[in-house]
Amino acid sequence: MITNVTIVDVENLSQLDDMTIIIENDKIKSIQQSDIANVSSVGQTINLKRHYVVPGLIDSHVHLFRPKNRNKILNQLLYSGITTVRDMGGDARIYQSLNKEIKQGTLLGPDIYYSANVFGPKFLKDPRTKFANMGYEPGTAPWMRLIENTSDIEKIVSEAKEAGVTGLKVYSNISPELLSKISSVAHKNALKMWSHSSIFPSKPSDAVNAQIDVLSHSVGMIFEKESNMPDSFNEAIRNSLPSQDFKNTTANDSEFIELFHKMKSKDIIFEPTLSAWSLKLRPRKAKTENNSESDNPTKHLSIAGSKMDVASMDNWAQRITTEAYKNGVTIAAGTDLNQNIKWVQDEVKLLTECGFSNIEAIKAATLNNAKVIGIDNMYGSISEGKVANLLVLSENPLDEIENIRTVVSVFKNGIEYKK
Known part of the structure; x- marks a missing residue:
């Protein structure tokens, strides 16, 4: 008691x-x-x-595949009050092993729910499709899968489910038509559909029309107004994202308001990952050592980052999140934890700076995040x-x-x- x-x-x-x-x-x-x-x-x-x-607390967006000290991170997360996380891309075998240790009590940490990444052929150039596929040809592992128009989607979804995933994360180079097919099959197999806000060439509205359950990343919402969508995530990061006018784009333009109304009507959740862009949480100097393509799968992000107006992107992330909240969209709290530990408590605080009451921000990191994973009946x-x-x-x-x-x-x- x-x-x-x-x-x-x-x-x-x-x-x-x-x-x-x-x-x-x-x-x-x-x-x-x-x-x-x-x-x-x-x-x-x-x-x-x-x-x-x-x-x-629940962090709805982590990447535990890369950190070498992940056991220590999991321990720190638990003792801070984070009892559940949703991992958004990596080797399913690692998460199976971690969950087994956590269940047995030999490792103290939050429970891990994880995804299978699916993507089009242009994303095969990204080295992450190799690092998380050890023992498989890139694009063939059940948790890191290439999908094309001719693919057997039923078989791909079935194999992903057998790997213990809770949902599919659609990453890049997927057309709106193919996106709808994948979503239909995934939902038929009781899997969640998760995606970036822009999937390239698919826009946020294409993801909404395909009935994606959760859209991640506030920055990508700006592509709803883009008339010339790039075909892949890597192309967007290198060329299109740095050229977006984050400073002068208005978050309550009709395209965004219509998008938010559709999201609300379809019960689609928005996860802005404000922590990923917050100037308050960024190190003063980005680390550039050992930044070769072979040992750093996000080199293209570092190069593109030097071209970006991060302050304007941070401000945009806050403004578009505020507008989504004002228009009744359910908001989830995720940090995009990658190489170094991040705290969903920071994301909660950032949501209050977007106009959320304290209890609404806490709800984003608890009940709303449970809905993201599909466990809100028990958590x-x-x-x-x-x-x-x-x-x-x-x-x-x-x-x-x-x-x-x-x-x-x-x-x-x-x-x-x-x-």
């Missing part, structure tokens, strides 16, 4: 004072007012008077019958969003982790 706590109720966007949460095994058995709680069968009591409980909020993933704080995050870092302890699957 956790008693005398204040619960942050993200389902109803409210604060519940002086509550008692009874946990049995890994589930929340009951939630009651502390003064009338039935505690006759309770074996252990934890009195947390003047403490605050929010749902376990993402503090409700009877749901899994007991909880974050205990010493200060109220509804008063000050930075208080989400005042961690006292973390419960994952009903087990307490306390430094």
Whole structure:
């Protein structure tokens, strides 16, 4: 029993004072007012008077394939209050192994839900299609798959599902017509459809029309107004993205408003990944050493980055996210964690700077992210019958969003982790 706590109720966007949460095994058995709680069968009591409980945090966008210290990162994420992550591209065998260790208790970290990347032939030039395919020809691994108009999509989706993925991430060089076919087959096989906001040559509206479940990256939304879409992600990064007028494009132009209305009507979630562009979170100097194509699969990003007005891109990311929020689009909180650790707590704070209330920003990193993965029936909020993933704080995050870092302890699957 956790008693005398204040619960942050993200389902109803409210604060519940002086509550008692009874946990049995890994589930929340009951939630009651502390003064009338039935505690006759309770074996252990934890009195947390003047403490605050929010749902376990979820980061809906990480890449755990590249970091060599990923076990340490996973441990740090858990103790900060992140109990679940969605990995958006890498070798499924690594995630299977990590999840096995986490389940056995030999590794402490959040549960990992992961994707299979699918892409067109032009993306085969990207070295990431080789690094995550060890033992396979590039484009043939079930989790890193080339798809063309002549491909057996049913077979590709089936093999991805057998690899344990929760969804497909559509990456690059996929036409609107092929995108719709892939989406239809994936949904028929109970897999989620995730994509970048622009898939090249497909625009954000093409992804929406194909019923993609989640669109990632606020920066890519600007291509909704592009009349000459590049064919691939790499081409867009090298040439098209640096030439976009982020500074003077208006986020409430009719093209974007129409797009947001469609997203809202189709229950499509937007994950802006503000952390990826925030000047506040960027190192002062980008590392350039050991930047050869052979050992750095994102060299093209570094080269393109030198041409970009990052300040204007950061400002655009905030403005387009604010506009999506104002037009009723469900927003998810993801960091795009790649080589170095990032914190979804930072993403939550950035959302408050886009006009979100503190509790709405917390909801983006809990219940909304559970919806992204498709696990909101059992995760993402503090409700009877749901899994007991909880974050205990010493200060109220509804008063000050930075208080989400005042961690006292973390419960994952009903087990307490306390430094």
